[in-house]
Amino acid sequence: MPTNLPGLVVVPPLLESVDPATVRLLLKDGTPVSATVTAGAHSTQVLVPEAPLVEGTEYRLEATGVCTFQGNQTAETTFTAGAALPLPTTLGSLTAEAPRRGTFVVYGDSNCGNTQQEGDSTSLSFTPSPELVPFLPWVSWTVQVDGAPWSYAKHGGVTTKGTENFDTRLYEYNRRLFFLYTVCEQLQPQVPNTGLAPGRHRATLQGTLEHANLTLPPLHVDFELTCAQQPVDPEPEEPGPPSSSEGCSQTGGSLTALGLLTTLRLWRRRASHLSH
Secondary structure, X not given: OEOOOOOEEEEOOOOOEEOHHHOEEEEOOOOEOOEEEEEOHHHOEEEEEOOOOXXXXXXXXXXXXXXXXXXXXXXXXXXXXXXXXXXXXXXXXEEEOOOEEEEEEEEOOOOOOEEEEEEEEEEEEEEEOOOOHHHHHHEEEEEEEOOEEEEEEOOXXXXXXXXXXXXXXXXXXXXXXXXXEEEEEOOOOOOOOOOOOOEEEEEEEEEEEOOOOOXXXXXXXXXXXXXXXXXXXXXXXXXXXXXXXXXXHOOOOOOEEXXXXXXXXXXXXXXXXXXX
8 A cells, every 4th residue: 555645544344333433453563553533424433653664564454343242352463664656646447338218126224125216227337547446445425416325335345446346345325436326117107216317417426535725526427317228127136224123233345444446355364362
């Protein structure tokens, strides 16, 4: 990771939080590195070193997750600091695919789960700028439609190819970030309609590099959804959020320290095992 990274982000899994008093950075030999810990976006904790990291030095990041269901879990990850890189100034480019009519999955909350709906939909196509790519793991995302919130993704929720990173499970119970839709026929009428109204809309993508003193200009794209088209074959189902009944042991549920280009997992360890 770049030595001039503004902050190291610790991301808890769904339904958990991080004890900020336990977040610390150490050298390979266990020497503490002076740093401050502050709250980041979406219930994350951000460790900000008081001095830039030293290129070629190996570090260890530790944190303890707070879990009501299974007790607290302590985890750690190691990384080697790389060369400093210019901070990004742009996000990249954004387009909207041609709308299509069909059935698709709508993600509900922890009580409703996932449902099938029929309507018109489009997907946003995002291409990150080359200068943004090395910093993607520490960027959080929001999409607004016509100025109103649509969805968000935690740090590491977008891949270097500009697609949603479903494998990391870094999202909460919300709509998919890049999938926009209007419901034309409610196949399950008892479920609230969370889609857009038919018509023309503008989507805005905003990326925020955690604790960086800069504003990346948002990207905008116009699109139109109608209910005039005939239905086509259903879309393949994307993986959805895990069920809340799984508590803190859900698939992919572990604290994550976000590393260069990929998400570095902080593997869970019981606190009683740390002395071994």
